[in-house]
Amino acid sequence: MTPNKLLLLIFFFISGSQVVHAQEGTWELGVMGGVAGYMGDLNQNNPLQISGLSGGLYVKRNFNQYLGVRLNYTYGQIKADDSYSSNEQFRERNLRFKTMLNEFSGLIDFNFFNFNIGGGNRRFTPYLFTGAGLVIFKPTVKVDGERYRLDRLGTEGQENGYKNAVLTIPYGVGLRYNYKDTWSVFSEIGYRTPLTDYIDDVSGRYPVNPVFVGNDQNQVNLSDPSRYQIGQPGTQRGDFRKRDTYLFVSVGISFTFVSSKCYSF
Known part of the structure; x- marks a missing residue:
């Protein structure tokens, strides 16, 4: 399935659900904070390697x-940063980056x-989520005090x-607990x-x-540092996988606006 078809499918699903359940749903607002990680050409094997902070918010139906x-x-x-890798070949390659993500x-x-x-009878629940989105990323590197x-x-x-x-395609798992009235x-x-x-x-x-x-006396080769x-021209610079992966690990709090009408089945 192409990305455009996936987005259309999600759009029609959301639109259809809103029409069918417009009289039954509740609205929810939430904020979250946590950490972010990445797996790709500079971290090829550890899917839980954390390297920065994250934060976010959402509105939910x-x-x-x-x-x-x-x-x-x-x-x-x-x-x-390759220089901190346990792999000697990575340390010799000496690549590094820092990226801001806006998703x-x-x-x-x-x-x-x-x-x-x-209207439910359980105060907690595990849940799954998936969907689609847009991520804006800006990989940079700092050389002699200047960021490129x-x-x-x-x-x-x-x-x-x-x-x-x-x-970008998000997917994951979570655990939710209703601890007081409409707060979770x-x-x-x-x-x-x-x-x-x-x-x-x-x-x-x-x-x-x-x-x-850099200047003429202290130039840095960003393609091959x-x-x-x-790095001989034409030789592989990273791994052979076609996609990088990033992750967010978050904790948060949400408030649900509950109408006087309960769900009925």
Whole structure:
């Protein structure tokens, strides 16, 4: 399924659900904070490696005790540095990056239990979520006190850099607890698969014409910052996977606006 078809499917699902359940649903507002992580060309094996903080908020429409749809905004920072790797080849490669993530997404939540707010009989429930979104990322590197936008420099020979706003697919699990009236707390972990391999500015091969920054006496090769210039043109710079992955681990609190009309079945 293409990204456009996936977005259309989610749009029609949300629209149809709102029409069918317009008289039964409740609205919910939530805020969250936590940490962010990344797995990609500079972290190839650890799916739980955390490297920065995250925060976000959402507005949600609960159609019944099991199903809801939310609009999410999440901000996070991720980074990685080959010089701290346990892999000797990575330390020699010496690549590094720091990226700010701004994600806007539409998510479908599915509660496993008959959740309390709005008529259910369980005060807690695990839940799953998935959806689609847009992530804006800006990979950078700091050299001699100055920070450079890597997506604009074409470190792998791209003439005009690459897109820094792409479709992303979120998915994850969480646990929600209703602790007082319409107030709930929750915790969730969610992975994202963006349709790009450049979250970390590394994907393809070392270019014929590398990118240098800095003054003439102290230039730094951003395409190949290794000590002995190991990156021969045309050789692989990162791994062979086509997508990077990032994740958010969050805890939060939400408030649900419950109408006087309860759910009926």
